[in-house]
Amino acid sequence: MWSELRALREDVDYGTPPRDGEAVTLTVDGVPVTVAAGSSVMLAAAAAGRPVVKLCATDMLEAFGSCRVCLVEIEGRRGFPASCTTPVEPGMAVRTDTPRLAELRAGVMELYLSDFPAEDVLGGWSELHEVIATTGVSSHRYGPGENHLAAPVDDSNPYFLFDPAKCIVCSRCVRACEEVQGTFALTIQGRGFESKVVASQGEPFLDSECVSCGACVQACPTQSLVEKSLFEGGYRSADPAQA
């Protein structure tokens, strides 16, 4: 059902939705590019052929600004703004690839990996895995700590399952449910480190307000929400006792 949508990934994901405004010209890593006013720096970078790595951004959803891997440097500005939430301005000079940015991105990736199943870091395919490959960060130096790796898999829905251990709390599923489908069946429960994607009041997806439209599965960048059809032999850790 969703295989044809997966194919869309082969196209360019500009990270944020296109805008309709006057032409604005800027440079990204020295490459001049012209986009509509109101567009994000991330979109301009992708249009310039200098795409910035991203996790919480996709052009089917409004920018969110949570994953912090899409940081860039902008001449004349302090700090490292997120490219997804920074609107373009005429004459802006954006840099997407500096040693300092690489260092910060690597630092953020380490944090993600410190709460991600180690056995799934290599060999998987997802947007997260693409970012792991691009940044070259596949391990972390935090040692064992608090994590969500033992959270039980929700396989109540006949078509897809949710493995919270692989969730990076980017809220793409929650936002897809709201912005794409208008169902509002998903939310983040709790806050801070305890933040967790849940359906309705933390019940199995099948019992919740979810209408099984699949928008969340399509939006998920880590295969935390994934089609069951991909796992004909049964999902590896669907039963924690066998994991």
Added chain:
Amino acid sequence: MKDAVLPRPSRRRVEADHPPYDVTAVAAVLERWAGTPGNLLPVLHDVQAALGHVPPGCVAQIARALNRSRAEVHGVISFYHDFRRQPAGRHVLKVCQAESCQATGGRALTARLEQLLGCGLGETSADGAVTLEAVYCLGNCACSPAMMLDGRLFGRVTEAAAERLLAEARQDA
């Protein structure tokens, strides 16, 4: 994507699974705040004031009245630490954990309260008398350490004074 290809899975009604609660009281709260923009927090505060906590069962009632989903309401309830999803003890004791109180013996005070009540922060004593909660600043930093018992603020709290207050609170049922 063609949804029609696949049958929509059937689902249980989860609302029925939650324990019963005072539907009329919640309806009165919803009536009071009807039409006020951004009224979810005031509604939740008033529900908690009326029922002592925000019962999971009322989430659907609130969601229907405010034209929001249960997920949205649940997300909000779970974000804010004030909202309790189960009833508290007969008394609620909030003890400050923040820096000004740390500088004046607040850690020892908390440890003593935990010992006296036989429960940790976020828990209720076994006799159901007192729920002990962490709070991060009561604005009473000039008279630290501070705590709040059933909404009443106390400053310069010594372990002896805390012991007296707890003993009084545990006596009246």
Added chain:
Amino acid sequence: MVCVPRDSTALSVGADAVAAAIAAEAVRRGLPVEIKRTSSRGLFWLEPLVEVPTAAGAVGYGPVEPEEVPGLFEAGFLQGGRHSRSLGPVAQIPFLARQERLIFGRAGVTDPQSLAEYQAHGGLAGLRRALSMAPAAVVDEVHASGLRGRGGAAFPTGIKWRTVAGAQAPCKYVAVNADEGDSGTYSDRMVMEGDPFLLLEGMAIAAYATGASHGYIYVRSEYPHAVAALEAALATLRAAGWYGARVQGSDFSFDAEVRVGAGAYICGEETAMIESIEGKRGMIRYKPPLPALKGLFGMPTVVNNVVSLASVPAILDRGAQFYADYGMGRSRGTLPIQLAGNVKRAGLVEKAFGVTLRELIEDFGGGTRSGRPVRAVQVGGPLGAYFDASLLDLPLDYEALAQHKGMAGHGGIVVFDDTVDMAEQARYAMAFCAIESCGKCTPCRVGSTRGRELIERIVRGERPRENHAQLLKLCDVMENASLCALGGMAPWPVLSALKYFPEDFGLPSERQPAHVV
């Protein structure tokens, strides 16, 4: 007449019991005694502080225990008689006499809920003058005063107002940030409980200047007395025609409501506060768009801290220049500084910018309450740096503190004596961030927990060099990659504790030769 404060700190140490004892003793003695419940002077180490107005000004007694009340009557306190609790004329107590009170001039003097007393002490003069001016001129006046936001970010208030005033929209809002969550701070609470009309006057001026028609005051739930005081004061102002439709017969209409937070430090961040008022999870919104252009319910919104707005009536009443004459550099006017923690004389010090930490802690504060040496001072709340004793000569000024990676923040100063374990304080800073993080951005959501774990490992002596290096890396990522100041500044107390107190972590000292200020 006898004055007994009703400020919640005074209540927390027995002010109600003292007032009741005075009333009972007066009845017993057959004396007619009027008890007036005032705000607090902010001389909190003296609370409950009982004052008796005399021809030579108010004389004080404190701290008073209820059992001491009969003795006060014996000593003739109703006429200002001497007693072991005598403090003499309150205005001459050095802690108070050395202050410059532009905002807190009525503190401890008036009944917070008496509009007549408020006006008799200069209240509403600022709003009256504002209403006689063009809105743009009001914005100019505030801009010329140099007032900067007192919530922590220190953004020029006039510029914020100008942005909102210039925005075209069907509706605009004023949102008062009264989510005073920093430990060691209570000046917002004092304004709201002790002089609620002042905040409401400032808010109405902001609304008039910017064209806002409705306001929200977002008060944290930990402040029940402030909520009650504001609601009562709002009703009074409405009844008197200062709030509501056609204020004082003018074309200006404005009303406001109090909203109560629900236990979330992050809602002190303006965008999270806006989300919360809208009835949502208190998640950070990215900027731009600025709340001044797209804030509450998508409309242009002035978001100001309580003390910022409480500073406005004096600026309108007495002029921008009067206000700008206080202060130093780009920090103009006065800052209410709140002394807290282990300090002998804890209380509110309103001074022009430029006063040093040493003057505040030693001269005003009298050193530690425990009598032990001062070891560390945290300035500006839980995200503020810890300073050691060598830095006490730093002046309180936005820029001077920033040079030392510190901040004035909301003006809170928490003093610790030499029994403090600074590694534990650093651990707490990360733990607090983990508890209070909204959970949106990864550096804060995951990083704060990782930071706490690293500090615990360092303290346990587990691979301290490696874990220290990793902690520094983590702090760099949090500072530079977080979405808002919670994740961005949580490293400050950690890094400063590591810098000045490495021995508490079991780490070798990296201290540089003596600090030149």
